[in-house]
Amino acid sequence: MCCEQKFRDMLKERGLRLTPQRDMVLWAMHQLSGHATVEEIYALVSSKSAAVDASTVYRSLELLTEFGLVSVIDLGDGQHRYELLSIHGEHHHFYCTVCGKLERIEDSELLPALGQFERRFGYGIELEHVIKGVCDVCRAQGIEEIA
Amino acid sequence: MCCEQKFRDMLKERGLRLTPQRDMVLWAMHQLSGHATVEEIYALVSSKSAAVDASTVYRSLELLTEFGLVSVIDLGDGQHRYELLSIHGEHHHFYCTVCGKLERIEDSELLPALGQFERRFGYGIELEHVIKGVCDVCRAQGIEEIA
């Protein structure tokens, strides 16, 4: 897979090393496609090699995030979720804070609207990977309730 | 001040109680105008009354946040900052991730652009209290560097 090579290259570029532990974290993220918690990643890595420390998993995830290979998702429930970006393409998520629906938004859909916003707002903004709000269904219901 | 009364009313409305501890946290937030960390709030409350527990401060801040009287600011440095909203009016902040500049954005400036974005995006979104991005100065320098 391409992200392994990308990871290797980025490590080398910065004088860092590819260790079996780092490799395993990346492997685990592939297995747990979707949004994996640290707990899940740690459990999977541990099941493959008992001697990997939790702190190493945290450090590896931090590195992967810094490299832009992984994004952190915080739905506000105190559980951080990690998502492998490379196999999913460029995207964001929309999370409805009323019904809890989590929807994938392709960047190709999002960026034109965002560009327009930035031009009017005056700054280049970095949206969170998960954009929170109220979906149209819930909003319609909310309006009915008020009316 | 109006937020004390608002706090009282919201507590009463929900069958909750105004305790000296809660009162002191709100008082401390007034003293520490701007963006106060839990540490600062706890220190100030403690200096006034030694016997207030840290967990109570956390619980009070959670309540104030839930009531919308206080907002949490996370600049990504692992330090949560708390800001009293009522004395500052409706606003957001813009935080430049390159130079660290934190700028206040009045909602009256922000909302028209946001409304336009929402119409095009299709959902009602809730921006974080602090919007992150790159300011025009840093962006201009960045463009120079690339060119």
Place this chain on the structure above:
DNA sequence: GTTGTTGTTGCAAGGCCTTGCAATAAGCGA
């Protein structure tokens, strides 16, 4: 003012994540 109900507090324990450090091992050059 007194009493009763029940929301709130302080304490201590626990969870989750980070950090300092000595031992280990990746990866480069010879």
Place this chain on the structure above:
DNA sequence: TCGCTTATTGCAAGGCCTTGCAACAACAAC
């Protein structure tokens, strides 16, 4: 392949915040 440099790991300790629980106290009713 071997040795060296230094990034990385595992461990243990620590920090920060949350949580369960029994004692306490706010406040409503009388």
